[in-house]
Every structure is written in structure tokens, then in C-alpha cells.
Amino acid sequence: MKFSPFFLLVIAIVLSQSLFIIDAFKIPNRLNSISKSRDFKVKYFHQKVDHFSYSNNDTFEQRYLISTEHWQPDGPIWFYAGNEGDIFTFANNTGFMWDNAQDFHAMIIFMEHRYYGTSMPYGKKSLQNLSFSGYLTVEQALADYADFIADIKRTIVGAKKSPVIVIGGSYGGMLASWFRIKYPHLCVGALAASAPVLQFPGIYNCNGYSHIVTEDFKNYSPKCSQSIRQSWNAIRRIAKTDDGLKFLSNQFELCEQLTTQQLQSFIDWITDIWQTLPMIDYPNPSDFLAKLPAYPIKMVCQYLTEPDADDRQLIMNIAKGVSVYTNYSGNTECNQISENNDRLGISAWSFQACTEMVLPLCTNGVNDMFEPEPWIFNDFSDDCRERYAVGSERYKALIMFGGKHIGHTATNIIFSNGLRDPWSAGGILETLSDTLIAIKIPGACHHEDLRSQGPNDPKVLLKAREQELEIIRGWLQTYYNDNQIEFKF
Amino acid sequence: MKFSPFFLLVIAIVLSQSLFIIDAFKIPNRLNSISKSRDFKVKYFHQKVDHFSYSNNDTFEQRYLISTEHWQPDGPIWFYAGNEGDIFTFANNTGFMWDNAQDFHAMIIFMEHRYYGTSMPYGKKSLQNLSFSGYLTVEQALADYADFIADIKRTIVGAKKSPVIVIGGSYGGMLASWFRIKYPHLCVGALAASAPVLQFPGIYNCNGYSHIVTEDFKNYSPKCSQSIRQSWNAIRRIAKTDDGLKFLSNQFELCEQLTTQQLQSFIDWITDIWQTLPMIDYPNPSDFLAKLPAYPIKMVCQYLTEPDADDRQLIMNIAKGVSVYTNYSGNTECNQISENNDRLGISAWSFQACTEMVLPLCTNGVNDMFEPEPWIFNDFSDDCRERYAVGSERYKALIMFGGKHIGHTATNIIFSNGLRDPWSAGGILETLSDTLIAIKIPGACHHEDLRSQGPNDPKVLLKAREQELEIIRGWLQTYYNDNQIEFKF
Numbered sequence: 001m002k003f004s005p006f007f008l009l010v011i012a013i014v015l016s017q018s019l020f021i022i023d024a025f026k027i028p029n030r031l032n033s034i035s036k037s038r039d040f041k042v043k044y045f046h047q048k049v050d051h052f053s054y055s056n057n058d059t060f061e062q063r064y065l066i067s068t069e070h071w072q073p074d075g076p077i078w079f080y081a082g083n084e085g086d087i088f089t090f091a092n093n094t095g096f097m098w099d100n101a102q103d104f105h106a107m108i109i110f111m112e113h114r115y116y117g118t119s120m121p122y123g124k125k126s127l128q129n130l131s132f133s134g135y136l137t138v139e140q141a142l143a144d145y146a147d148f149i150a151d152i153k154r155t156i157v158g159a160k161k162s163p164v165i166v167i168g169g170s171y172g173g174m175l176a177s178w179f180r181i182k183y184p185h186l187c188v189g190a191l192a193a194s195a196p197v198l199q200f201p202g203i204y205n206c207n208g209y210s211h212i213v214t215e216d217f218k219n220y221s222p223k224c225s226q227s228i229r230q231s232w233n234a235i236r237r238i239a240k241t242d243d244g245l246k247f248l249s250n251q252f253e254l255c256e257q258l259t260t261q262q263l264q265s266f267i268d269w270i271t272d273i274w275q276t277l278p279m280i281d282y283p284n285p286s287d288f289l290a291k292l293p294a295y296p297i298k299m300v301c302q303y304l305t306e307p308d309a310d311d312r313q314l315i316m317n318i319a320k321g322v323s324v325y326t327n328y329s330g331n332t333e334c335n336q337i338s339e340n341n342d343r344l345g346i347s348a349w350s351f352q353a354c355t356e357m358v359l360p361l362c363t364n365g366v367n368d369m370f371e372p373e374p375w376i377f378n379d380f381s382d383d384c385r386e387r388y389a390v391g392s393e394r395y396k397a398l399i400m401f402g403g404k405h406i407g408h409t410a411t412n413i414i415f416s417n418g419l420r421d422p423w424s425a426g427g428i429l430e431t432l433s434d435t436l437i438a439i440k441i442p443g444a445c446h447h448e449d450l451r452s453q454g455p456n457d458p459k460v461l462l463k464a465r466e467q468e469l470e471i472i473r474g475w476l477q478t479y480y481n482d483n484q485i486e487f488k489f
Numbered sequence: 490m491k492f493s494p495f496f497l498l499v500i501a502i503v504l505s506q507s508l509f510i511i512d513a514f515k516i517p518n519r520l521n522s523i524s525k526s527r528d529f530k531v532k533y534f535h536q537k538v539d540h541f542s543y544s545n546n547d548t549f550e551q552r553y554l555i556s557t558e559h560w561q562p563d564g565p566i567w568f569y570a571g572n573e574g575d576i577f578t579f580a581n582n583t584g585f586m587w588d589n590a591q592d593f594h595a596m597i598i599f600m601e602h603r604y605y606g607t608s609m610p611y612g613k614k615s616l617q618n619l620s621f622s623g624y625l626t627v628e629q630a631l632a633d634y635a636d637f638i639a640d641i642k643r644t645i646v647g648a649k650k651s652p653v654i655v656i657g658g659s660y661g662g663m664l665a666s667w668f669r670i671k672y673p674h675l676c677v678g679a680l681a682a683s684a685p686v687l688q689f690p691g692i693y694n695c696n697g698y699s700h701i702v703t704e705d706f707k708n709y710s711p712k713c714s715q716s717i718r719q720s721w722n723a724i725r726r727i728a729k730t731d732d733g734l735k736f737l738s739n740q741f742e743l744c745e746q747l748t749t750q751q752l753q754s755f756i757d758w759i760t761d762i763w764q765t766l767p768m769i770d771y772p773n774p775s776d777f778l779a780k781l782p783a784y785p786i787k788m789v790c791q792y793l794t795e796p797d798a799d800d801r802q803l804i805m806n807i808a809k810g811v812s813v814y815t816n817y818s819g820n821t822e823c824n825q826i827s828e829n830n831d832r833l834g835i836s837a838w839s840f841q842a843c844t845e846m847v848l849p850l851c852t853n854g855v856n857d858m859f860e861p862e863p864w865i866f867n868d869f870s871d872d873c874r875e876r877y878a879v880g881s882e883r884y885k886a887l888i889m890f891g892g893k894h895i896g897h898t899a900t901n902i903i904f905s906n907g908l909r910d911p912w913s914a915g916g917i918l919e920t921l922s923d924t925l926i927a928i929k930i931p932g933a934c935h936h937e938d939l940r941s942q943g944p945n946d947p948k949v950l951l952k953a954r955e956q957e958l959e960i961i962r963g964w965l966q967t968y969y970n971d972n973q974i975e976f977k978f
Contacts, residue, residue: 050541050542051541051628052539052540052541052542052626052628052629053539053541053542053623053624053626053629054619054622054623054625054626054844054877054879055545055619055620055621055622055623055624056544056623057619057879130543130544130546131544132544133543133544134542134543134544134545135542135544136543137541137542137543139540139541140541140542146888146889147888150884150887150888182671183888183891184891184894184897184898184899185891185892185894185895185897186888355543388543390543390546395639398639399635399636399639399672399675400635402672402673402674403674405673405674406674408673408674409673409898409899409900409901410673410898411898412898
């Protein structure tokens with residue numbers, strides 16, 4: 001089996017959001033019209049490269065954003081466990097924290113994950129080879145946060161007794177929940193939004209993601225998912241002639257003329273767009289990944305009403321659907337299908353996804369609308385070894401973090417999932433104990449609850465946020481009571 | 490402040506037992522007259538050197554002993570978390586497991602700690618310099634055990650559902666409790682015997698150890714501790730003349746004539762013996778560290794009845810007391826006061842005690858019977874840096890394992906402590922919750938409960954072992970019930 005770039009790409013795009021970091025950073029957050037002011041400082045923490053051995057005693061400067069605007073001594077610290085991207089991306093897209101900090105008199109901290117943004121342990125060489133990139137692991141990232149939190153509590157006057165709430169979305173949600181499990185003495189609870197902590201080999205059906213993607217399109221209209229399902233063979237038939245390749249290039253506004261050799265990449269590129277949209281099918285217009293209307297899939301599906309049209313007509317419709325994603329702004333001149341976003345030559349998240357964060361993802365064409373593509377661990381690992389000189393770890397995430405057994409002794413974790421988010425397939429959807437609470441949000445997408453409140457937010461989403469705040473309030477109250485600290489919020 | 494070799498030495502001897510590993514291994518265990526047969530195999534596990542980064546992908550062969558003699562499929566696995574020594578030492582001195590495995594149909598495993606015994610990641614070079622020795626950390630050791638346990642459960646037929654109980658004494662007890670905290674999905678509970686998990690900078694009174702040592706002598710007779718207290722000045726007065734040095738050399742049967750320059754080492758050597766005896770003041774004769782009678786301190790104190798005798802008489806008595814430790818067998822020709830036991834040039838435990846396992850130990854001459862010797866973190870760390878090119882970590886053990894906050898979310902740990910054991914000063918002596926149980930054993934010494942039942946064992950010790958077995962039985966029963974597994978024991 002070939003190493004499908006598509007799988008890694010989807011993971012890279014969907015989970016890492018690494019492609020749209022810069023946009024999110026540059027563009028003023030137009031959606032946060034009701035959000036409160038965002039007054040923060042950018043600081044750096046002197047961090048160990050290796051927390052677990054003494055063979056490498058290098059250090060680096062780890063970036064974090066801190067806002068003490070609403071904080072009062074002994075007040076809580078809301079700590080965002082930065083995930084795979086520039087920390088500003090997460091600060092800009094986690095309005096939940098900014099919206100509610102004042103009510104809790106909370107300090108806000110967003111800490112950048114090692115090997116992302118400016119927090120590169122070895123500067124531009126950081127991802128060059130294993131002697132530099134090798135320290136990019138989940139355990140090191142969690143230990144970064146532990147050392148930092150302990151330091152903050154020692155050094156900020158009035159923070160010694162401040163209870164810490166760890167918050168994160170997507171991979172950041174995994175980090176938040178795992179931090180609570182591994183370092184329960186350093187935080188009182190965690191909000192893990194859209195964290196696919198069960199999406200590991202051996203305990204996860206690799207088709208789960210693609211199935212939800214398909215349902216998301218189908219729920220707007222069965223003809224919509226059916227059109228996509230029929231499109232693959234149509235594309236392959238059309239691509240058999242030079243004229244057909246030209247037709248495809250024109251319809252999809254490709255920057256370069258499509259060749260037979262590129263056909264698979266082309267199909268992967270479209271697949272990738274369909275696999276990505278359900279994550280961000282938000283109720284409010286968004287300019288996060290690209291400028292998008294509210295509920296972009298709904299608009300896509302307005303074009304996909306004729307699954308049984310002839311090949312060229314079907315593909316013309318598909319191309320219109322794709323353009324919702326690629327050119328809703330009207331400013332895109334043409335589309336590049338090649339993977340040209342990886343400016344460092346090796347993407348940090350791809351490295352993580354190849355080594356520890358092995359998240360199986362497959363399609364079968366039966367439960368989903370895609371061409372079948374199996375997921376075979378050994379093949380995946382072999383290809384990773386070829387790319388990074390190190391194979392994939394089949395069991396590590398489960399051995400380290402427990403997988404399905406996460407509930408054995410853990411307490412005080414909220415696992416929230418939007419049920420239209422394809423990553424919810426790997427999430428914890430059932431409450432495990434009195435204090436390990438699953439919050440399912442019908443209709444919501446990828447960590448939608450962490451976004452600022454928007455004008456079109458449905459009631460279930462508002463209610464979920466309220467519930468999360470209520471639970472966090474309870475954890476804090478218990479902490480203050482147990483430690484006989486007078487603190488009103 | 491000078492770097493007192495005494496402190497490290499005491500830690501090395503007392504906690505690591507590294508000095509008497511070879512004796513314990515070679516000498517048949519005469520005390521275990523009632524223990525059941527010990528039928529086991531020696532095996533090796535292919536282990537990663539570095540679990541937390543990919544910059545070093547070396548592996549090594551980690552030794553373990555396994556006994557399946559009494560085990561039945563689905564039956565429990567009793568896993569001894571090897572500590573700082575050859576694994577046979579612990580297999581030979583943890584008769585509790587051998588005595589009781591049959592009743593539980595338990596598999597017994599003793600796994601050797603990395604960098605001890607034959608489990609050297611880089612052979613003879615392992616402790617040569619930081620690039621080899623740097624992987625000697627607690628986190629790596631715990632991850633060794635995690636990978637191994639996961640592997641055993643995957644590969645031994647019938648072990649997939651076997652509940653694991655982690656057991657350890659001293660530093661091994663710390664490892665056992667921390668393993669349960671960090672990897673609760675891989676074991677159902679831990680028996681942490683004589684584990685000084687609170688003996689870290691910032692939360693521990695460094696005088697605790699020496700105070701209990703002193704009480705142990707005083708409880709046999711106040712004149713006994715008073716004699717030792719008076720002896721230091723007497724030694725220093727006598728040592729002022731050549732004749733006095735000769736007298737001391739003769740009385741203590743030193744192999745080499747004592748010099749003025751060696752006076753401090755000589756005092757440290759005696760101090761070390763007094764600091765060590767209370768750990769092993771067992772009710773049965775022992776030939777563990779040296780051939781010793783039952784209750785050796787009692788015999789020492791029979792000589793120390795005249796604290797106010799003149800200097801020479803007092804020292805003659807002290808020398809007789811020392812000889813209980815150094816020459817009860819009558820076979821010792823002469824005594825070496827120099828630290829000549831460190832055959833590797835760098836002791837693995839000293840490295841651990843210098844880096845992560847920083848256990849403050851001081852004397853003040855007020856609450857204890859020793860010459861005052863303060864413990865100052867920065868001085869300690871500076872000296873460690875000089876020896877190992879890496880300083881001490883003031884906060885790491887607390888950040889990693891929680892210190893006093895160990896009880897926040899942990900469950901199913903027994904913390905047992907013999908109350909005459911000086912290490913109990915750093916142990917958990919009060920029950921923290923329904924499932925974090927402190928068992929205090931009046932009169933018992935260092936992990937005496939883990940030793941085989943002996944003819945003189947007092948009732949409180951027998952009762953403590955029974956209580957431990959009862960609690961373990963309860964954990965197992967709960968596991969079998971929760972998982973609907975039929976298993977009778």
C-alpha cells in the first residue's frame with residue numbers, strides 16, 4: 001500500500017489547523033463582536049528541552065500569552081494547553097476563555113506547544129533531523145506545562161494558592177485531559193474539547209471519521225453525499241483523455257494543467273476538502289481557514305442536487321461545491337493541489353502523527369462516500385520510518401494515557417464533543433463517573449464550544465457552554481472550600 | 490559547606506542497599522526457613538533507552554525474574570518494581586511475595602531497575618558520562634515497567650485480563666506508588682513499603698531521619714544515645730595526639746593507621762554505622778548487610794552504658810558497639826574507613842540522589858546524637874554539578890509526583906512504614922482516603938513487612954502483613970467483579 005499523503009494531510013489540516021495559522025493571526029477576529037477586550041502580554045519561559053534524561057541539558061524559550069486584567073490574588077488560572085500551531089491561533093479562536101474570565105476573576109494563559117510558532121527548541125534546525133526534532137513528544141509537552149505552572153505559582157505574587165483549570169481543543173484537548181491525569185496535583189480540572197483520546201490503533205474503528213463526514217453531507221441532503229460518492233469514478237473516467245484533464249483543470253480553476261500522474265493527488269485534494277469542511281461547519285460566518293459562509297456545507301449541497309447527472313455535469317457541480325471552500329471570498333486566482341504548505345520541509349504535526357499520535361483514518365466507500373483506502377499499521381509505520389527515520393508506535397499512547405481505561409482513577413475532566421465533528425468518533429461520548437463528564441453538543445462542530453459566543457449560536461451550544469462553566473465553578477468552589485480560602489466569584 | 494560524603498553514603502547505603510547486594514545474593518537466605526519454594530526463570534526484555542524522545546533510539550536488555558509456578562490464567566500478577574540494586578537482592582529479601590503467591594495463584598515478577606545489576610543500557614560505559622548515564626531517571630524507569638507490563642499482558646497466554654499489583658520497598662516503594670499514580674490503567678493497586686515519598690526539599694524537615702535514629706538508640710537506653718552523643722568530642726580530643734590516633738586505630742581495628750587528615754572520614758564512618766543500624770534492627774538474626782544478631786542495636790547498647798566515662802573508656806565502649814556491626818561474625822580482619830565500595834567509579838544511586846531523588850538529610854546535635862551538619866540545597870547541588878556535570882533539581886520530584894498532594898486523585902495504594910525505620914520520617918503515616926491506606930507498624934524497621942515471615946516476628950508485624958494481603962484481596966475481588974471474570978482465590 002502506498003503512503004497516502006492524503007491521510008497525513010487531513011490529519012495535518014484538520015487536527016493541526018497548521019495551514020491557517022497565519023491567516024487567523026493576521027485577520028482581525030470579526031466574529032468576536034461581543035467578546036470582551038483582550039489585554040495580554042507576550043512572554044517567554046526558559047524551558048528544558050529534555051525533562052526525562054540528563055544527556056541533553058539544552059534549554060529554549062517557550063512563548064506564552066498572559067492576561068491578568070481580570071485576575072485577583074488567589075483567583076483561578078485558566079491555562080490553555082497549546083497544541084499544534086502558533087499560540088495566537090488558539091488565543092484568537094478560544095473566545096470562551098476571554099468571554100468568561102472576568103466573571104471568574106481568572107488569569108488567562110495560553111502557552112505555545114514546543115516545536116510550533118516561535119517555540120522552536122533549535123530554531124530553524126528544530127525539524128531538520130532526529131537529533132533536533134526527537135524531543136517533540138507529548139510527554140515532553142506535558143512536562144513543559146507542568147514546569148511552567150509550578151513556576152508561575154511560585155513566582156507570581158498571589159498565585160501560590162490559585163487553582164488551575166487546564167483547557168484545550170482537539171489535540172490541545174487531549175493534552176488538557178492527559179495533563180489532569182498525569183499531574184492532578186497541579187490543576188483542579190480540565191476542559192477537553194473535541195479531544196479524540198480514543199482514536200488509537202487497537203481501540204478505534206478507522207472509518208469513524210469518514211462516516212461522520214459523510215453523514216454531515218447526507219443530513220443536508222442525501223443527494224449531496226450521493227453526488228460526491230459518484231464523483232470519483234466520473235473524475236477517473238473524464239481524466240482518461242487530454243480533453244478531460246483540461247476540462248477538470250478549468251472547472252476546478254487549477255493553477256497548473258492537470259496530468260495523469262497527478263490524478264491521485266487531485267482526488268486527494270478534493271477528498272481533503274470534503275473531510276475538512278464538517279469540522280468547521282460553524283453557524284456563524286468564519287474566516288478561520290478560509291473565508292466561509294455560515295454553514296458552508298449547506299451552500300456546497302445547494303450545488304450537489306443531481307448525483308445521476310452525466311459525468312461532466314456532475315463534475316461541474318462538484319467544482320462549484322469545492323469553490324465554496326476555495327474561493328468564497330472571490331479573491332482566489334487559482335488552486336494549487338500540491339502539498340505546498342509545509343514551509344519547514346517537515347511538518348511538526350506530521351512528525352507527531354507518525355510517531356506517537358498515530359490516529360488511524362480510513363475510508364471504505366460503504367459507510368462513507370469516498371474511494372476505499374484501508375489503514376494498515378505496518379505500512380503506515382514503514383512509510384513514517386522512511387520519512388523520519390523512526391517508525392510509528394502502535395501501543396505508546398495507550399500505554400501512556402490509558403485509552404478506554406482513562407476513567408480508572410481520573411477525576412474532574414469535561415469531555416465535550418460536537419456531534420457533527422468527525423473527530424467526535426474518537427472522543428469520549430458517555431459520562432464515565434460523577435466527575436468525568438461527557439457533554440455532547442448536537443449539531444456542533446470541532447471545539448465549537450471554545451469559540452466566542454456568536455449571533456447565530458444555537459441554544460444547545462449556549463447551554464453546553466453554561467454547563468461547562470457551572471462544572472468548572474463547582475471544581476473551584478470545592479477547591480476553595482477544601483483549602484479554606486475566601487474567594488468570591 | 491563541604492560536600493559531606495557521609496550524607497550521600499548514608500543515602501547510598503541505607504536507601505540503595507547497594508553495598509550489600511553482592512553479599513545478599515551469594516549468601517543462602519537462612520532466614521527464610523518457612524518460605525515456600527522459589528522456582529523462577531531469569532529472562533530479558535528488549536527495552537528502549539529513551540521513552541520520551543526520538544533522538545536516541547537505542548535499546549538494551551532489561552533483566553527480570555518470573556515465576557509462574559502458582560499462577561493460573563486470569564490470576565493476578567505481582568510485580569516488584571525493582572529499585573537501586575541487583576534484582577536478586579530484592580527477590581531474596583521480599584519473601585512476602587514468595588510466601589503468599591500460592592494463596593493468590595499469583596504470577597511473580599521481579600524486574601531489575603535500569604542501570605543496576607546486569608540491566609546496564611550501555612554495558613560498562615553506562616555510568617561513564619552524561620551521554621550514557623543521563624537516561625537514569627525515575628520517569629524512564631517507570632516507563633520501562635509500563636512497557637514491560639503491557640507487553641507481558643499481550644504476550645503471555647491467559648495474562649490479558651490478569652490484574653497487576655505493583656510492590657516495592659524503599660525507593661522501590663516510591664516507584665510502586667508513583668507507578669500506580671502515573672499508570673493506573675496498568676495496575677489495580679500498589680503496596681509501597683517504607684517509601685519516603687515526602688522526603689523532598691521544601692516539604693521535609695531534614696532532621697527527621699537522624700531524630701528517629703537517635704530515638705531508636707535512646708529507646709534501648711538513654712545512656713546508649715548519650716554515649717554516642719558524647720563520643721564525638723572525645724574522639725576529637727583523643728585525635729589531637731599521635732598516641733591518640735594510634736589508640737583510635739587500634740580500638741576500631743582500622744586496616745591503616747588513622748591520620749589527622751582522615752579524622753572527618755573516620756567520624757563519618759562511625760556516624761554512617763549508627764545511621765544504618767536502625768534500618769535493619771530486625772527481630773531475627775540477619776546476614777543481609779553483615780552478619781548480625783537479632784536486634785543488633787540492643788547488643789550495641791549493652792556496651793554503651795557509661796556516657797560519662799573518661800574519653801578513652803568511652804571510646805573503647807563505642808568501638809565495641811561498632812564491632813557489632815563490623816565484626817559480629819568474628820571474621821573481619823580489619824576495617825576500612827574509606828569509601829571503597831563504589832566499584833563503578835560512579836554509583837548509580839549517587840547519581841539519582843544528586844539529580845532527581847534529592848532527599849535532604851541533616852543533623853543538628855539537638856534532636857539527634859550527631860555532630861551538627863546542615864543541609865543546604867545550593868551547596869548540595871553545586872557539589873553534585875562538580876561530580877556529575879549536572880546540578881540537583883529542587884522541585885522536580887514534587888512537580889512530577891505531587892509530594893504532599895499525592896492523594897488528590899490516586900487510589901489503591903498501601904503506604905506501610907515500620908515506625909523504628911528512620912525513613913518513616915519521610916513516609917505517609919496517615920491514611921489519606923478510603924483507598925490510600927497508611928499502615929504503621931510499631932517496632933518494625935525498613936520494609937520489614939516485605940520480608941519472609943520469621944520465627945521472632947512480633948504480632949504487630951504479622952498483623953500488618955495480614956492487613957496488606959486483605960486489602961490486596963479486596964482490590965483483586967473488585968477488579969474481577971467489575972470485569973465479570975470468574976476467578977477463585
